[in-house]
Amino acid sequence: xxxxxxxxxxxxxxxxxxxxxxxxxxxxxxxxxxxxxxxxxxxxxxxxxxxxxxxxxxxxxxxxxxxxxxxxxxxxxxxxxxxxxxxxxxxxxxxxxxxxxxxxxxxxxxxxxxxxxxxxxxxxxxxxxxxxxxxxxxxxxxxxxxxxxxxxxxxxxxxxxxxxxxxxxxxxxxxxxxxxxxxxxxxxxxxxxxxxxxxxxxxxxxxxxxxxxxxxxxxxxxxxxxxxxxxxxxxxxxxxxxxxxxxxxxxxxxxxxxxxxxxxxxxxxxxxxxxxxxxxxxxxxxxxx
Amino acid sequence: xxxxxxxxxxxxxxxxxxxxxxxxxxxxxxxxxxxxxxxxxxxxxxxxxxxxxxxxxxxxxxxxxxxxxxxxxxxxxxxxxxxxxxxxxxxxxxxxxxxxxxxxxxxxxxxxxxxxxxxxxxxxxxxxxxxxxxxxxxxxxxxxxxxxxxxxxxxxxxxxxxxxxxxxxxxxxxxxxxxxxxxxxxxxxxxxxxxxxxxxx
Numbered sequence: 001x002x003x004x005x006x007x008x009x010x011x012x013x014x015x016x017x018x019x020x021x022x023x024x025x026x027x028x029x030x031x032x033x034x035x036x037x038x039x040x041x042x043x044x045x046x047x048x049x050x051x052x053x054x055x056x057x058x059x060x061x062x063x064x065x066x067x068x069x070x071x072x073x074x075x076x077x078x079x080x081x082x083x084x085x086x087x088x089x090x091x092x093x094x095x096x097x098x099x100x101x102x103x104x105x106x107x108x109x110x111x112x113x114x115x116x117x118x119x120x121x122x123x124x125x126x127x128x129x130x131x132x133x134x135x136x137x138x139x140x141x142x143x144x145x146x147x148x149x150x151x152x153x154x155x156x157x158x159x160x161x162x163x164x165x166x167x168x169x170x171x172x173x174x175x176x177x178x179x180x181x182x183x184x185x186x187x188x189x190x191x192x193x194x195x196x197x198x199x200x201x202x203x204x205x206x207x208x209x210x211x212x213x214x215x216x217x218x219x220x221x222x223x224x225x226x227x228x229x230x231x232x233x234x235x236x237x238x239x240x241x242x243x244x245x246x247x248x249x250x251x252x253x254x255x256x257x258x259x260x261x262x263x264x265x266x267x268x269x270x271x272x273x274x275x276x277x278x279x280x281x282x283x284x285x286x287x288x289x
Numbered sequence: 290x291x292x293x294x295x296x297x298x299x300x301x302x303x304x305x306x307x308x309x310x311x312x313x314x315x316x317x318x319x320x321x322x323x324x325x326x327x328x329x330x331x332x333x334x335x336x337x338x339x340x341x342x343x344x345x346x347x348x349x350x351x352x353x354x355x356x357x358x359x360x361x362x363x364x365x366x367x368x369x370x371x372x373x374x375x376x377x378x379x380x381x382x383x384x385x386x387x388x389x390x391x392x393x394x395x396x397x398x399x400x401x402x403x404x405x406x407x408x409x410x411x412x413x414x415x416x417x418x419x420x421x422x423x424x425x426x427x428x429x430x431x432x433x434x435x436x437x438x439x440x441x442x443x444x445x446x447x448x449x450x451x452x453x454x455x456x457x458x459x460x461x462x463x464x465x466x467x468x469x470x471x472x473x474x475x476x477x478x479x480x481x482x483x484x485x486x487x488x489x490x
Contacts, residue, residue: 063363070471125459126468131412164471227488229350229404229426229437263360267367 019286022089027059030092042102045122046134054135055095059088066136066262068127071163074260075170075178076143078216078240081259082183085214086286095135098142107182113142116158124163129262140168147181149174172218172280175240184287191218191280194236202275203254206246209283215243217258218280223273237279315429316485319440320477326401331421331444333394334406341386344407345394346490350426352399358407359384402427404439405489409469413460420445422469424489439489443469448479457482 037048058065062084067077083091083106090106097104103112113121121141122134130136144167145158151169158167170178176189188209191197199205209215221239244264245257253270269277320327337343346356348369355377357368370377372395381388398406404426408419425440443457449467450458455476459465466473470490474482 126411128410132415227490228439229489257364263365264363265365265367268369 019086021087021286024059024062024088027088027092028056030089031056031059031096034096037096037099040099040102042118043099043121043134043138044119046099046138047122048099050132051099051135051138054133055092058084058135059092062088063259063264064129064262066129066133067140067260068124068130068136068163071127071130071140072165072168072170073140073144073163075175075240076140078242078260079175079178079182080139081214081242082179082185082284086183095139098138099135107184109146109181111142111146113138113145114158117141117145120158120160127163143178144168147174147178149177170240172237175216175218175280176282179282179284183284185284186287187282187284189280189282191278193279196275196279197281202278203246203248203271206243206281209281210243210246213283213285216280216282217241217243217278218282220277220279223277224267224269235276237277315427316440316483319425319427320442320481320483323401326397327423327442330394330397330401330403330406330423333390333397334408334421337387337390337394338408341384342408343386344405345398346405347395347398347403347426352402355395401425407490409443418446420469422490424486426489430485436487438485438487441470441472441474441484441486441489442477443474443482445480445482449482451476 031052034052037052039048040046043051062081065077065080065084067073083094094104094106098111098113102118103110105111121137124137125131130140141158141163144163147170148156149169149171151166151171151174155162155165155167162168172189172191172193176187179185179187190199190205197205206215217240218237219239219241220235220237223235224239239260241258241260243256243258245255247255249255249268253268254274255266255268256274257264257266259265334345342360344358344360346358348354348356353372355370355372357370357377357380359366359368368376368380370380378388381391394406397403402425403423405422405424407422409422410417410419412418421444423442423444425442426437427440430438430440450460450463452458452466457467457469457474457476459467468474469482469484470486470488472484472486474484477483
């Protein structure tokens with residue numbers, strides 16, 4: 001599989017991604033107005049200054065949001081695109097309330113993390129930039145603590161290092177449920193945990209849906225991003241990403257640009273691999289659109 | 290029938306025990322035999338990385354198919370080439386790589402059976418640091434009825450703490466092991482640690 005060297009990843013325009021409930025400037029103005037946060041008794045290991053700094057970074061550079069190395073937090077990271085882009089002020093207010101009172105409401109859900117989560121947030125280590133993002137740790141751990149799917153059945157309570165285990169995992173139905181409950185969105189989902197979406201032309205479908213708005217993909221990451229040389233015949237999806245762009249290039253391959261791990265990634269895949277790796281396609285529109 | 294089983298079970302056990310011994314021997318001898326090449330790989334990689342952050346993978350057993358990940362501030366470009374294709378050179382020129390140094394790095398990696406090299410970032414007291422992470426794929430690590438293993442090496446810039454069993458410790462909390470990609474690493478020397486893992490990255 002060769003590459004045309006003139007490939008460019010930008011500019012990326014998500015044509016349907018224009019509706020904003022608030023702006024990044026409003027979020028920054030709100031955070032600046034706080035000036036200072038006192039330490040919270042609910043989050044003993046979170047430095048308030050660093051927490052506030054994290055929230056400002058989320059507001060100014062949403063695509064730098066990072067789920068951490070070796071964790072199972074990709075689903076929570078992918079869905080964070082919605083509040084950070086459509087309502088950064090709402091997200092900042094939610095996070096500050098969660099920090100100060102130990103609970104806060106987002107959408108239809110009252111997030112009230114368990115004591116184990118409150119103790120652990122701020123202590124995650126060797127996860128790359130997540131180490132210095134206690135706000136990110138609070139958000140990820142709180143979501144994983146609140147939302148449960150069948151993958152979490154045997155490990156429902158947080159223990160040390162559970163961010164790397166099935167405790168944090170997300171199946172496709174849970175992901176779509178989280179979107180519906182947390183945000184004012186209409187969710188349109190195709191696919192399932194073990195069965196690929198029944199589509200004649202998956203790339204044409206992705207093109208069409210990404211023109212309406214951002215598209216989340218539920219992927220078999222072992223094929224896209226190999227970590228060993230084992231030939232896998234029966235792949236299962238394990239990773240959520242946000243698809244930012246898909247374009248056909250010469251030879252019938254596709255350049256896909258997706259967002260995960262705090263960065264955009266541009267990768268060329270052939271149509272066969274594209275069909276093989278995608279198990280779920282979720283797009284959404286804001287309810288007031 | 291039972292007569293055959295009495296032979297098959299001990300033979301299987303013998304094969305398994307021999308394959309374990311093989312892995313142990315490999316970890317002891319590989320670094321010693323390839324130390325010069327490994328340090329040359331590390332140095333070349335760091336010099337190239339300082340100008341253009343990237344990771345490099347030799348994908349197949351023949352070491353003729355490479356994966357190149359180029360990291361810019363906001364985008365990671367993932368490329369895949371055969372070494373006999375012209376695309377690799379074109380791409381290296383386009384991104385401003387020192388092509389000769391990159392070819393030397395690839396040669397060294399082939400020589401030492403390295404399948405993956407990258408810079409891993411980590412934080413100590415909120416300061417960002419890097420270690421060079423190299424994975425080695427060698428047929429000596431593949432035993433009968435055993436999944437493929439990788440000999441992974443972590444090259445630190447500063448001496449690291451180890452416990453009495455030579456396991457790498459957390460610099461900030463010496464009561465804990467320092468895991469890298471979820472694996473416990475052991476001492477090669479003060480700045481180099483190793484582990485046998487099921488994943489190369």
